[in-house]
Amino acid sequence: MGEAQANRELFDRVGRRLTTRIPLAHLIGAALATASGVLTSNSIRGQPGFGWIDITLLSIYLPVAGLAGTWWAGRIGRRAWDWVLHDRAPTEAEQKAGLAVPWRLAGVSMTGWLGAAVLWSGVSSLGHGAAYVARVALSILLGGLSTSGFTYLLAEWTIRPLVAAAFAYQAPERALMPGVRAKLLLSWVVGADVYLIMIALTFVGRPAHQPPSASVVWFIAGAGLLAGTVVFYSTTRSLAAPLMELRQALSRVQRGDLGVAVSIDDGSEIGLLQAGFNHMVGGLRERRALQDLFGRHVGAEVANLALERGVALGGERRDVGVIFIDLINSTGLTVGRSPEAVVELLNRFFGTVVRVISNEGGWVNKFEGDGAVCVFGAPIGTEDHATRALRAARTLRRELLALGAVSPELDAAIGVSAGPAVAGNIGAEQRYEYTVIGAPVNEAARLTDEAKQRLGRVLASEEALTRAGDEAGAWLVADEIQLRGFSHPTLVYEPSERVPAHRNV
Numbered sequence: 001m002g003e004a005q006a007n008r009e010l011f012d013r014v015g016r017r018l019t020t021r022i023p024l025a026h027l028i029g030a031a032l033a034t035a036s037g038v039l040t041s042n043s044i045r046g047q048p049g050f051g052w053i054d055i056t057l058l059s060i061y062l063p064v065a066g067l068a069g070t071w072w073a074g075r076i077g078r079r080a081w082d083w084v085l086h087d088r089a090p091t092e093a094e095q096k097a098g099l100a101v102p103w104r105l106a107g108v109s110m111t112g113w114l115g116a117a118v119l120w121s122g123v124s125s126l127g128h129g130a131a132y133v134a135r136v137a138l139s140i141l142l143g144g145l146s147t148s149g150f151t152y153l154l155a156e157w158t159i160r161p162l163v164a165a166a167f168a169y170q171a172p173e174r175a176l177m178p179g180v181r182a183k184l185l186l187s188w189v190v191g192a193d194v195y196l197i198m199i200a201l202t203f204v205g206r207p208a209h210q211p212p213s214a215s216v217v218w219f220i221a222g223a224g225l226l227a228g229t230v231v232f233y234s235t236t237r238s239l240a241a242p243l244m245e246l247r248q249a250l251s252r253v254q255r256g257d258l259g260v261a262v263s264i265d266d267g268s269e270i271g272l273l274q275a276g277f278n279h280m281v282g283g284l285r286e287r288r289a290l291q292d293l294f295g296r297h298v299g300a301e302v303a304n305l306a307l308e309r310g311v312a313l314g315g316e317r318r319d320v321g322v323i324f325i326d327l328i329n330s331t332g333l334t335v336g337r338s339p340e341a342v343v344e345l346l347n348r349f350f351g352t353v354v355r356v357i358s359n360e361g362g363w364v365n366k367f368e369g370d371g372a373v374c375v376f377g378a379p380i381g382t383e384d385h386a387t388r389a390l391r392a393a394r395t396l397r398r399e400l401l402a403l404g405a406v407s408p409e410l411d412a413a414i415g416v417s418a419g420p421a422v423a424g425n426i427g428a429e430q431r432y433e434y435t436v437i438g439a440p441v442n443e444a445a446r447l448t449d450e451a452k453q454r455l456g457r458v459l460a461s462e463e464a465l466t467r468a469g470d471e472a473g474a475w476l477v478a479d480e481i482q483l484r485g486f487s488h489p490t491l492v493y494e495p496s497e498r499v500p501a502h503r504n505v
Helices: 003-040 052-080 092-124 130-158 160-167 180-201 214-254 269-298 300-309 330-334 339-359 385-406 439-451 462-466 469-474
Strands: 314-327 363-368 371-376 412-427 432-437 458-461 475-481 490-495
Touching (some): 003 052, 003 092, 003 160, 052 092, 092 130, 092 160, 130 160, 130 180, 130 214, 160 269, 214 269, 314 330, 314 385, 314 432, 314 439, 330 339, 339 363, 339 371, 385 412, 385 490, 412 439, 439 458, 439 490, 458 462, 462 490, 469 475
Antiparallel strands (some): 314 371, 314 412, 412 432, 458 490, 475 490
16 A cells, blocks of 8 residues: 555544544533533523523534534645645645644634524523523533533544654654643643533522522532543543653663654654654664674774774784785686676675684774785784684684685685784874784785795794694694795794695695
8 A cells, every 4th residue: 555545544534533523522512511501590580491492493503513513624624634635745834734723623613612602692682681691601602612622632632643644754843733731721721620610600690599509519510520531531641642652662772673763643842752752763773874884894893992982093002913814816706707796706705704703803904905904902902812813714714615615716825923013093083994003914914925825825923823822732833934024034834734725726
């Protein structure tokens, strides 16, 4: 079902509910107003009760006023929700018009009651005193005030789904309707003040020797209690329901679910609170996405360190283990392959590298074309950085041999070194990166170049073995070589286990 079709069905459903609920509220209000009007004149000699004239007028006026009010209310609704009928997004003016529907329906309601007050007052004035006419008019007006106030609260609750549909296009930036304070005040007036005035009305124009009976006062008080309960229940539900939804949504956010959103179905402060919550969660989603992206680019450890301590240019001395890994004959990968196929092969290769290094507690500092620099001991220091680096190099060689059995063109050399280096944010204020520089990095790179010429494809420095503890037992002296850029020969080691040579050697 399309969004436009869903909105039209929602419009029809809300219209049916309003057509059912509001007339019912008016019938109940008319019954209470009639009863209170009769009771206020009860036991006063010479004052008529509810007679055939009243019944005749009521049987004519109710259908006429009902039909006129229904037509008028329908016109208000169609104008306010024209965007639904024409399958388009609402403007801010149309959002305001939709929120104003409850007030306009209450105005239509009060207009009908004013007409009834004028009609009955005119009829009552024919042969009756001013006090009686005043009681009749006030009884109708008070009943209309109570019913119209309840109509507003009832309509405001009923149209919430349409309000939510309107605000789904654009959230409100300011309150567009009376807030919580005004709604509570209205509830008090409709549910309490009106009936207190009705009780006082029973004494208006009444002879002192003919006080109202206790049953009259109790009836009006009971009607007030019942109406007040209904009104306050409706008001508290309209206030509490969105707050409960917000509390439940907040609990989901606290559990890490950032996919939650609440419907904005109120134009007051509550709607702003709902919009603010959705904006907050959207910001958290964006922050999580940026943190994830940041972590993928610089490594989770560096990202977490930056979030905890902030970032600044500069470095610190660290004892680190370094692995340098480089593909052999990477140029041949591109021959006869599409760019997409080359990228797929490289991602498979680097995926293996990242997994093995991460399992040993290291992180890939950077990808350099078809190679990678992996670091242990920075930014979070570890005493066994050399052990982890050497163990990762042996595991990585086995994993790459298995990968080479499927993709023979993926052959790589590995160099391992360890020692003191400088780790920190290097660059300029506008652009920098966390990296490690120093002799271990250079030595690992040179060892990788030498490893390309050897069957085992893995070489480690003597310094790395010296720092490795028990891991050193898994390595054997391979040679003493002069590395480019170094003034003294370097004793190098290879894994002691027999590792089959790569088929491309």
